[in-house]
Each structure stands twice: as C-alpha cells, then as structure tokens.
Amino acid sequence: MPRRPPKKPDPALDLSAHLLALARLPVPLDPATLFPTNAPIELEVGSGKGLFLDTASAARPDRNFLGAELAAGYARLCAARLARRAAPNARMIQGDATWLVRGLLPDACLAAIHVYFPDPWWKARHRKRRVLSATFLEHAGRVLPAGGELHVWTDVEEYFRESLDFARATGLFSEPVSLETRPAEHDLDYHTHFERRTRLAGAPVWRALLARNDRPASVSRMSSPESKGE
Ligand SMILES: C[S@@+](CC[C@H](N)C(=O)[O-])C[C@H]1O[C@@H](n2cnc3c(N)ncnc32)[C@H](O)[C@@H]1O
Numbered sequence: 001m002p003r004r005p006p007k008k009p010d011p012a013l014d015l016s017a018h019l020l021a022l023a024r025l026p027v028p029l030d031p032a033t034l035f036p037t038n039a040p041i042e043l044e045v046g047s048g049k050g051l052f053l054d055t056a057s058a059a060r061p062d063r064n065f066l067g068a069e070l071a072a073g074y075a076r077l078c079a080a081r082l083a084r085r086a087a088p089n090a091r092m093i094q095g096d097a098t099w100l101v102r103g104l105l106p107d108a109c110l111a112a113i114h115v116y117f118p119d120p121w122w123k124a125r126h127r128k129r130r131v132l133s134a135t136f137l138e139h140a141g142r143v144l145p146a147g148g149e150l151h152v153w154t155d156v157e158e159y160f161r162e163s164l165d166f167a168r169a170t171g172l173f174s175e176p177v178s179l180e181t182r183p184a185e186h187d188l189d190y191h192t193h194f195e196r197r198t199r200l201a202g203a204p205v206w207r208a209l210l211a212r213n214d215r216p217a218s219v220s221r222m223s224s225p226e227s228k229g230e
Contacts, residue, residue, distance in 0.1 A: 009079075020094070029100075042056070043065075060089075065090040066092075109143055113144065151207075155203055160206035173210040177208065179207040
C-alpha cells in the first residue's frame with residue numbers, strides 16, 4: 001500500500017540506547033537483558049510510526065515494551081520518539097519480528113504480544129509475507145506463558161478471521177474476547193496511527209484479545225528461518 005516516507009528524526013538525537021539491530025542481537029535472546037529494570041515484557045510486532053509503543057510505555061512504567069519494525073525509517077522514527085523522552089522501559093528492534101519470535105526468543109519470556117494492523121498482502125503470491133501465519137501463531141504461543149496475552153487488531157475482516165482460525169488450531173489460546181472502543185478525546189487518542197486512520201475514515205476495526213492457556217507448546221525455537229522448529 002502506498003505510504004509517505006517517514007519524517008527523518010533529528011540527526012543530533014542519540015538513538016543508541018533505544019534502537020537495536022535484530023541482526024546484531026545474541027541468539028537466543030533473553031529480552032530482559034535489553035532493559036535496565038526487570039519487569040514483564042510486552043512485544044509489539046510492526047510498530048509503524050510508534051504511537052502504541054510510545055504511549056503504552058509512558059502509561060505503564062511497571063512494564064517493559066519492545067517494538068519490532070522491519071522498515072528502517074519507521075524503526076528510527078519510533079526509536080527517536082522513545083529517545084526524546086529517554087524512555088527507560090521501551091526499546092525498538094529493527095528487523096523481521098516474525099524471526100525475532102520464531103528464532104531468537106526463548107519459551108515463555110513475554111507477558112503480551114501486540115499485532116496492530118499488520119500488512120494484509122492481498123496478492124495470492126504475497127500471502128506468505130503475512131505476519132499472522134500458522135507458524136507465527138504457534139511460536140506466539142511458545143513465547144507466551146499461561147495467562148500471557150495476544151492482541152490482534154486489523155481493518156481486514158478476512159485476515160482477522162484467518163488469524164483467529166490459525167490461533168484456534170494451535171490449541172494454545174482461549175477463545176478470543178472482542179473489545180469495544182470509546183470515542184477519541186483528542187487527535188492522537190488512538191491505539192495506533194492505522195487505527196486512527198481507519199476510524200477517521202469510518203471503517204470498522206476488528207479487535208481480539210486471546211489469552212494463552214496452560215497447554216505446553218508443541219514447537220521449539222527455530223535454529224534457522226527455514227527449519228521447522230519442531
Ligand atoms: C500497516 S502498518 C501498521 C503500523 C502500526 N502497527 C499501526 O497500526 O499504525 C504495518 C507495519 O508492519 C511492518 N512490518 C511488516 N512486516 C513486518 C515484519 N515481518 N516484522 C516487523 N515489522 C513488519 C511494516 O513495515 C509496517 O510498518
């Protein structure tokens with residue numbers, strides 16, 4: 001989908017504490033080592049311009065937030081938002097979030113995973129690029145402990161239903177709870193930039209919260225992107 005290039009952050013801003021390259025992270029990665037304080041860790045997959053990561057980490061200082069974003073420009077933009085307020089509890093990883101979850105993160109290391117408005121990849125030959133695949137959802141179940149939360153919001157009903165079907169097939173999640181929303185109180189009173197855009201256009205948003213149950217995961221951390229990890 002066409003996107004305006006992200007605005008460049010101030011080059012004088014030091015991003016070194018907030019922007020991490022996936023390719024330079026240790027494997028496996030204990031995500032707790034990325035933060036100065038020990039706290040439950042929430043991962044956002046595909047942070048875009050970083051509205052959720054910034055507002056959630058400011059609102060919840062008792063939690064650590066990790067964003068993962070493929071596009072280098074957006075990852076820098078998110079990191080800049082965090083660096084500007086020296087956020088101690090938020091970090092941005094530039095790279096493929098699906099590989100982070102499948103290949104780097106150990107079992108039961110996250111308290112929540114947030115996936116907001118993932119790219120729908122409409123063309124059949126691009127479908128395999130969808131973040132919410134059957135394999136990703138198996139690994140989402142692996143990295144979440146019992147009671148951990150998976151949040152999925154999208155404006156694409158077909159993608160929403162497919163994702164819930166994949167999640168159900170893992171046997172690792174409770175039945176999804178759908179969430180209602182409230183009117184925005186100001187121009188940036190939205191969960192993410194894409195939620196803002198969708199609601200301002202008057203289009204529906206599909207939202208679900210799935211809780212991890214206590215069944216053991218049936219996959220192991222993958223050793224290479226091609227491996228099955230089972
Ligand atoms: C449609 S945008 C939504 C951004 C944001 N979540 C929002 O709701 O405003 C999807 C974002 O996911 C990112 N993305 C796509 N595939 C990804 C992947 N495998 N790993 C990390 N980010 C990814 C894209 O670069 C893009 O910024």
